[in-house]
Amino acid sequence: MNFKNFPMVPRVAFGRGSLSYLNEILEPRRTEGAPYIYIVDDVFKEEVALASEIQLSETDQILYISTLEEPKTSDVDALRDQLKQDFDILPSGIIGIGGGSTLDMAKAVALMLTNPGNASDYQGWDLINEPAVYHVGIPTISGTGAEVSRTTVLTGPTKKLGINSDYTPFDQVILDPELTGTVPKDQWFYTGMDCYIHCVESLQGTYINAFSQAYGEKAYDLCKQVFFEGDHSTKGTQDKLMMASWHGGMSIAYSQVGVAHAMSYGLSYVLGTKHGIGNCVVFDQLEEFYPENVSEFKQMVAKHDVEIPQGLCKDLTDSEFDTMINVALGLEPLWENACGKDWKQRITREKLRGLYEKI
Numbered sequence: 001m002n003f004k005n006f007p008m009v010p011r012v013a014f015g016r017g018s019l020s021y022l023n024e025i026l027e028p029r030r031t032e033g034a035p036y037i038y039i040v041d042d043v044f045k046e047e048v049a050l051a052s053e054i055q056l057s058e059t060d061q062i063l064y065i066s067t068l069e070e071p072k073t074s075d076v077d078a079l080r081d082q083l084k085q086d087f088d089i090l091p092s093g094i095i096g097i098g099g100g101s102t103l104d105m106a107k108a109v110a111l112m113l114t115n116p117g118n119a120s121d122y123q124g125w126d127l128i129n130e131p132a133v134y135h136v137g138i139p140t141i142s143g144t145g146a147e148v149s150r151t152t153v154l155t156g157p158t159k160k161l162g163i164n165s166d167y168t169p170f171d172q173v174i175l176d177p178e179l180t181g182t183v184p185k186d187q188w189f190y191t192g193m194d195c196y197i198h199c200v201e202s203l204q205g206t207y208i209n210a211f212s213q214a215y216g217e218k219a220y221d222l223c224k225q226v227f228f229e230g231d232h233s234t235k236g237t238q239d240k241l242m243m244a245s246w247h248g249g250m251s252i253a254y255s256q257v258g259v260a261h262a263m264s265y266g267l268s269y270v271l272g273t274k275h276g277i278g279n280c281v282v283f284d285q286l287e288e289f290y291p292e293n294v295s296e297f298k299q300m301v302a303k304h305d306v307e308i309p310q311g312l313c314k315d316l317t318d319s320e321f322d323t324m325i326n327v328a329l330g331l332e333p334l335w336e337n338a339c340g341k342d343w344k345q346r347i348t349r350e351k352l353r354g355l356y357e358k359i
Helices: 018-029 048-053 073-086 100-112 185-203 210-229 235-251 259-271 275-283 291-303 318-329 332-339 349-357
Strands: 011-014 036-041 061-065 093-098 135-139 172-175
Touching: 011 018, 011 235, 018 048, 018 093, 018 135, 018 172, 036 100, 061 073, 073 100, 093 100, 100 135, 100 275, 172 235, 185 210, 185 235, 185 259, 185 275, 185 291, 210 235, 210 291, 259 275, 259 318, 259 332, 259 349, 275 291, 318 349
Parallel strands: 011 172, 036 061, 036 093, 093 135, 135 172
Antiparallel strands: none
16 A cells, blocks of 8 residues: 555635635734735736735735746745845745746745755655745636645756645635636636646556545546536636646645656756646647547647647757756656556657657
8 A cells, every 4th residue: 555644725715706705814824923925926916806805914015926937946945035034033824826836936935934945955755844834825727736736846956846745735725716717718728738637647647546536537527528618718617627626636646647747847947838838738749648638638729729839849959858858757756657667668768759859
């Protein structure tokens, strides 16, 4: 038995308009003199409706961050250092509002406020020793599962790898589908496909078990309803995709993702490709591993008239291919889940080079 005793998010509020209860949720947790720090995607800088729901005390701060690039360990360290310089007390909490990158940044900063060293020291599994400060996740786009997962996705100096720990999950999550209403269609699709691919890789992996299957099958079914029958602008579709994201994130708590995610990490590290787009670009070429689902994926792409970028790797040097392959192969649990314990016999450097050359 592969025993695990993973934590789950202890409190979650769901419903359209549930963001309006944010202050009611936060006030009982406030420590006298200690601010709440809001880490918010800067696309909301001019969003009056969102700002009106955030009731700041005298010391609270909103820090708007750019998500044009995925978060780096150096970004986490810099934000942690800024907060320690500005305040002589730990915050009452960190509140992340945005997509997966923003939520991962919030989780990572909350961890690094209480753990010594640099964020890159903790890229891996179960390296964190001290609990994070209280942290709250409020997703504004659905699909990444960052709101429920025990990992952050960070690009470090030598690798792209999350901080995976029992202290990473949020203490509170607010799931308000209204916040996803302004997401552009292509971004909605790319990020939603992250959830779909989570489910495919979990359900078809060697780590599959009844726990993961229960969540994965529900998320997979919701994804098919959303992308075969729904429209990104409708309330029902927004609600369903938000719950698919939650269940998809839970589906990998007791299992793992697979080939698309491993290769996407390599793509992102070398080219800076955003996670959702990277997963789509890779998955589009993975008929060998997931034939029926790649066929479904292509049908969903056609239905929503979304463009999947081509030719990303055509001008890479041998050195860049080697770096990309090194990053991908470093994610051993993902390959074992996808291909079994003897995965190294099947997934050679030459094999990966050939797959990347198709992209």
